[in-house]
Amino acid sequence: MKKINVVSEFAPLRSVVLAQSQFCFPSEAGEAEFDDSFLTEENARLARDSAGMDLSEADSEKQEQWESEKEAMKALLESYGVEVLRPRLLTAYEKESGRASGAGYSNFFSRDPFFTIGNVLIEGNLKFMHRRHEILPLRPIITEWTSAVDCYYFAAPQPDISDGTASETGPFIEGGDVLVLGKTVFVGYSGLASNLQGIHWLQQIMGYFDFEVIPVRLHPHILHLDCALSLLRDGLMIVCEEAFLDGIPEQLQSWKKIYVSLKEASILMTNGLPINENVYITDCAFSELIAKIEAKGIEVRSIDYQISRIFGGSFRCTTQALVRE
Template identity: 65%
Template sequence: MKQAKVISEFAPLKAVVLAQSQFCFPENDEGADTSFLTPENEALAKNNEGLDLAQVDAHMQSAWEQEKMDMQALLEAYGVTVFRPRLLTASEKEFGKRTGVGYSNFFSRDPFFTIGSFVIEGNLRFAHRRQEILPLRPILEEWSQSHQVRYLAAPQPDVSTGQNSQIGPFIEGGDVLVLGQQIFVGYSGLASNLKGIQWLQRLIANDGYEVIPVRLHPQILHLDCALSFLKEGLMIVCPEAFLDGIPEALSNWEQIPVSLQDAAYLMTNGLPLNEEVYITDQAFTQLIPEIEKYGIKVETLDYHISRIFGGSFRCTTQALIRE
């Protein structure tokens, strides 16, 4: 049986799950904090509650799907094996519409994450994303049968006071950054919470991992919206996003700083293929030369529509092998 693991955010990417492009605007998501979203997203959602994006704007839906096809082609050009989740079934869509929470199948980063040889299903705070693990699960089940991994799931969140209960535990892949035996996990009140982080610490502590909680600005959804490791000792970072300062373990790293506003547009949410190649959005014309100064090749794509929905290159991918 093959061994598979993720040892860092910039170790050579060899196998990855790339998301689909499916979304239905929620009708009933009362209490959900969407302050992290851009005005463009808010304008798109207005008066479209209960509708699939394909119904709202067929051209945008087609362009969104093309973004993923372009991303897959780029990944495969670098020898990365790409898996795609299945599409949502008619029953899953009907359930989302009937309950008013909508549905999503658009970011593979958050429903699960990989640390070392652990493949872990997390818990998502937004009600319309709670079932997003289901299209991914066939990949994870087959992967766990053919590779030496430990596949398990976090306890389901307590919703005894309603779907938008804040009890949790919540733990989302966008908050989890791997750096060898150090695991940084963000929490801002929008996604992962301390209960989820504490559960993860108990799970992996005996394997020598140190979980480092990172308190984030309340308008930052995930840690990867504020921090990206390019290679050992170098990061793109939004200093304003860290309410307690940048973690001590990263204090000596060189920084390519971005503003809180730039972070909102997902400027830190690129994807290293390895320490020599980094993928980011072609719109980030000021960031690209700053990365290239360090001898890193920058590959660019147009990912504008994915960013409208609150995620970019890292959000739409989840590594299965980085070593």
């Protein structure tokens, strides 16, 4: 029987949504609503040079490699008995309308358009205009699961664009900013994604279910909280301390820490994925980090996720758990 239940970031992963690999760069490089400050200079340059193009047009080799990464990730997850679901592909109309608007289109990170806390599934709001419709390819999965299980299903209010599409009003709330630890939920905000209006809305909703939602102020070049923090197991985390402008949250200060720098965070070194408390997935490029994790008694499974990281996300960003218990 289907269920939705996520009790923590490291509880055994049972069912997960793994993203597709579709992206068309916004047609106007540097447009107000596309802040590329969270990308490395190399990746930001790719975005500027490929404005208005699908990655398959800009670099077909990278596109093939990107798709292969997802297949390798799917096989790895399934080898641990994890049920893997995939969003539908974009339609021709969705692609055409994205190009026509100049915003481009995306179907590449299933973490952000929706998220799960306990047995509550929430559709969020994405700040970047080229990602505003990213929830739609995920809807068939969401609809099927929420209609078949005992759960709650909410959607954040539409963002206010009365001052234009670049309005900061929101509310914005993105899954990459949301980390679950039992009845405690940490939500990051840096100015690039979730904002305080979105966090306040989430606090109102989750308060009815006895969850405590804690805002976490982040460095302005950190896209999401999961780009600065990874909870490996109870009492152990990977963290970029520089990214926390008000310090590491009190609830996590006593935890053992594997530190990464702000530069290392920018290449998604904290954005791995626990399968459970004993197994962690990260990029094979992070050899020093892998050794530190293994020294803590955790098995590390690594694959090449270089192309996914070009777009500012890695293993956690390309997955959204439906069941972790």
